[in-house]
Amino acid sequence: MILTVLQISFRRLLHNRVELLLTFLVPIAFFSIFAVIFGGGLGRGTTPRIKVVAVDEMQSVVSRQVMSALREQESLRFVRENDADALQRDEAMELVRSGSATMAIVFRNDHDQLAAELMADASDQVAAQVVSALVNRSMMLSEAEYQVSQLTDSDQNDTEDSVDAVATGVPKDEPFGIEASLQRKVEVIDVMGEGKANPVVSMYASGIAVMFLLFGATGGGGALLEERENQTLDRLLSTQMSMDQLLLGKWFYMSSIGVLQVGVMFLWAQFVFNVDLLGHLDGFLMMTVVTALAASAFGLFLATLCKSRGQLNGLSVILILTMSALGGSMVPRYLMSDELQQYGLWTFNAWALDGYTKVFWRELPVDALAPQLAVLLTSGVVFLLAARVLAVRWETN
Amino acid sequence: MNYARPTPALAIHDLQKSYGDLHALKGVTFGLHRGERLAFLGPNGAGKTTLIRCLAGLTKADHGEIFLSGRPFKSLESRQQIGFVPQEIALYADLTTRQNLEAFGRFHGLRRRKLRERLTWALQWTGLEDRADDLVGTFSGGMQRRVNLACGVMHEPDILLLDEPTVGVDPQSRQRIFTMLDELSTSGTSILLTTHHLDEAEERSDRIVILDQGKVVADGSIDELVEQSVGTQRLVRLRIDRPLSSPIREGVAAGAVSYGNSGEDEISTRIDDVSNHLPGLIELVRRRGYGIADVQVESPSLHHVFLHLTGYELRD
Numbered sequence: 066m067i068l069t070v071l072q073i074s075f076r077r078l079l080h081n082r083v084e085l086l087l088t089f090l091v092p093i094a095f096f097s098i099f100a101v102i103f104g105g106g107l108g109r110g111t112t113p114r115i116k117v118v119a120v121d122e123m124q125s126v127v128s129r130q131v132m133s134a135l136r137e138q139e140s141l142r143f144v145r146e147n148d149a150d151a152l153q154r155d156e157a158m159e160l161v162r163s164g165s166a167t168m169a170i171v172f173r174n175d176h177d178q179l180a181a182e183l184m185a186d187a188s189d190q191v192a193a194q195v196v197s198a199l200v201n202r203s204m205m206l207s208e209a210e211y212q213v214s215q216l217t218d219s220d221q222n223d224t225e226d227s228v229d230a231v232a233t234g235v236p237k238d239e240p241f242g243i244e245a246s247l248q249r250k251v252e253v254i255d256v257m258g259e260g261k262a263n264p265v266v267s268m269y270a271s272g273i274a275v276m277f278l279l280f281g282a283t284g285g286g287g288a289l290l291e292e293r294e295n296q297t298l299d300r301l302l303s304t305q306m307s308m309d310q311l312l313l314g315k316w317f318y319m320s321s322i323g324v325l326q327v328g329v330m331f332l333w334a335q336f337v338f339n340v341d342l343l344g345h346l347d348g349f350l351m352m353t354v355v356t357a358l359a360a361s362a363f364g365l366f367l368a369t370l371c372k373s374r375g376q377l378n379g380l381s382v383i384l385i386l387t388m389s390a391l392g393g394s395m396v397p398r399y400l401m402s403d404e405l406q407q408y409g410l411w412t413f414n415a416w417a418l419d420g421y422t423k424v425f426w427r428e429l430p431v432d433a434l435a436p437q438l439a440v441l442l443t444s445g446v447v448f449l450l451a452a453r454v455l456a457v458r459w460e461t462n
Numbered sequence: 463m464n465y466a467r468p469t470p471a472l473a474i475h476d477l478q479k480s481y482g483d484l485h486a487l488k489g490v491t492f493g494l495h496r497g498e499r500l501a502f503l504g505p506n507g508a509g510k511t512t513l514i515r516c517l518a519g520l521t522k523a524d525h526g527e528i529f530l531s532g533r534p535f536k537s538l539e540s541r542q543q544i545g546f547v548p549q550e551i552a553l554y555a556d557l558t559t560r561q562n563l564e565a566f567g568r569f570h571g572l573r574r575r576k577l578r579e580r581l582t583w584a585l586q587w588t589g590l591e592d593r594a595d596d597l598v599g600t601f602s603g604g605m606q607r608r609v610n611l612a613c614g615v616m617h618e619p620d621i622l623l624l625d626e627p628t629v630g631v632d633p634q635s636r637q638r639i640f641t642m643l644d645e646l647s648t649s650g651t652s653i654l655l656t657t658h659h660l661d662e663a664e665e666r667s668d669r670i671v672i673l674d675q676g677k678v679v680a681d682g683s684i685d686e687l688v689e690q691s692v693g694t695q696r697l698v699r700l701r702i703d704r705p706l707s708s709p710i711r712e713g714v715a716a717g718a719v720s721y722g723n724s725g726e727d728e729i730s731t732r733i734d735d736v737s738n739h740l741p742g743l744i745e746l747v748r749r750r751g752y753g754i755a756d757v758q759v760e761s762p763s764l765h766h767v768f769l770h771l772t773g774y775e776l777r778d
Contacts, residue, residue: 297553299552300614304566
């Protein structure tokens, strides 16, 4: 009996292509995506480069040396390469606030000593640590080199000790060491999260929200296929209703449900995790409405592309999880290589998350959402038109 | 065929439809009059569903014309005159009877008072007033069929198209559904249905059209079809008290007719005029010394007509 059950189960699995796909192919696909993102398969050698700007207020030999050393770092990308000297502190801070740079490095004079302030966008939780370490190292080495260059020959013996100390970070005489003293000169200032109760949660909330908008939308699109399979669609099209009206009706319904879904989720986030939803209501509504419209159109497009509900389920799981992985719903995009971040721009998730980040994190005015709104709305309209074209076969076959 | 006088509710002329190399309809022509009940018969793949879809505006014919009350069929405008009930239960199972009827009434363009009136009528017509607020998904197959039917006639169409309306339904529910259809027919609605049940077609329709390989092979009342195809002969079977020693012959020389085969205890033959020829046949058998145990006279049925015209059983 048990053997028969086993046999029948295996035979049924072999006859069900969608189940086979979900069982064997989807895990491989996902493993590959994450391997590509974190394992360096795609875009090998292009580790995530942190976008920085630097301001040299001290204008000393050492500060110039540090600036020069930092420019040679592969993990940093200076977004204002040419006019670094002219850049002012406030201007640099504004670049961080607007998202053009992840961090502004400001070198200043602290009682004739070089000190650095790292004005960070804390949404990138890795950048602050990486840049802090690099700046520390560069300052330490540049200062040591400078001191060595200032010594006379008679001081050479003492110099060896100093260089050893620099190299190992464990000085012979000083109780706290050179590194420790330099550490105190590098200060990380969070210029984005100040005054926010639970700022990072809003980003996770939007990441999850967009992913579920897409799942909800394909579920809604699946209803269309169900109607097709049980002939309700034929019946509907034999009434006064046209396919245009049917698709538009479904689009509006799915979008409304999407807006409600995300709204409820953010309300929960407001009450439980102190995300300031009510303070950002205008931007939130604009982003949510447009993202829901785009996701719903995508759901309808997939539904009209597929022949059966089973096919839609298989395809949507693969597409949505891939888009979510690449677009930053699962893993922040700043952890990905530049190349993958570029690929991410082909997903809804990336544009939607950028928009929500502008609203909740950067607190930019709503006109700053124009690129995100335009891309999402345009893609929504394109997918809706594509769905309409594909649905022609259901009207005239 | 001339449908000018009287103007039929539906007239189809030379309808053709192909899917690639497959010719689903090869010039179908027939008419349907007001209040007439027409059954469409044909084996699987004969083109019945394609024809119904063309009439419902769901499939565009490659060639031919469709007229509704003398006016050319126009997809969106003509839909108001046609009610379509698909073979599947095409309802929202997670809505109540009332909500389904309301929804399809609205889709057909009904509003406010008219919608309320039709809703009341439909609940009464289906006998589901007491289940108006129950979810359709909880209903038996027969009850769902009734709601399925009602949703197709909310807008009082002139012509009702039904694709296998009683498939998978128990005899009692079938009876109920046909009683409902009779009511519609009496009120002037023309009904065109496809069915696999020959008895349904025979008993419940005024006219039968048989479609085979995309062509109309017969069109008329059951009596007309019988006369056109298998003729008026009746099959007579006489069971005798012992096996025949040799065939029974009537007449002499070249004009002689023989009945039965040696060793069999049954004589079967076709005769034209039963009342005149059957007594003679019985007398002939008796004269040969055989006793008659049983006599059976079989009239030609739609089954025989179908078999005669298409060459195979309907289930094929």
